[in-house]
Amino acid sequence: MTTMFRSVIATTARHRARPVVERSTVVMAQHGPFRLAIPVECVLRVERATTASALVPFGGTLLPVHALAIGEEAGGGHTRRPDDRLLLLRAHAAAPPHLAGLVHAVLDVVAVETALVRPRAMLGEEVPAHPAVCGMFTRMDSPVWVIDPARFPQPA
Numbered sequence: 001m002t003t004m005f006r007s008v009i010a011t012t013a014r015h016r017a018r019p020v021v022e023r024s025t026v027v028m029a030q031h032g033p034f035r036l037a038i039p040v041e042c043v044l045r046v047e048r049a050t051t052a053s054a055l056v057p058f059g060g061t062l063l064p065v066h067a068l069a070i071g072e073e074a075g076g077g078h079t080r081r082p083d084d085r086l087l088l089l090r091a092h093a094a095a096p097p098h099l100a101g102l103v104h105a106v107l108d109v110v111a112v113e114t115a116l117v118r119p120r121a122m123l124g125e126e127v128p129a130h131p132a133v134c135g136m137f138t139r140m141d142s143p144v145w146v147i148d149p150a151r152f153p154q155p156a
Contacts, residue, residue, distance in 0.1 A: 022114040028107040049084040068101040070130040091150035
């Protein structure tokens, strides 16, 4: 009887010893040489960028199109390509969409361990100066910049 009691306790202890791993799900995209991660709850839809218009109709409103550029193209030097994609984004899960983000490609939807994401304050000088960059993690030996859609400046 004692042996069975000990084995049940040992099994329970093993289950409690597993650390809880928090993960965040992000949409991976590419704009120029930069890989971007946008929280999946902020992405409503992905569409093909069919027009060169600065506004996109969505749900009875017109959303401004903003290139999700964080490097040199962030100043407005982005030229549209035929395979560009639009991500209809909102700042928070309960908020209405507030912009259409233009990227060169949508790569994947992945789960990232939250502990591996380094916040902007810890990155020092290596972080792009763009205000929407809020952190970075490494995937396949390349930096991936975490984007907060609420921090993107609205186009004029």
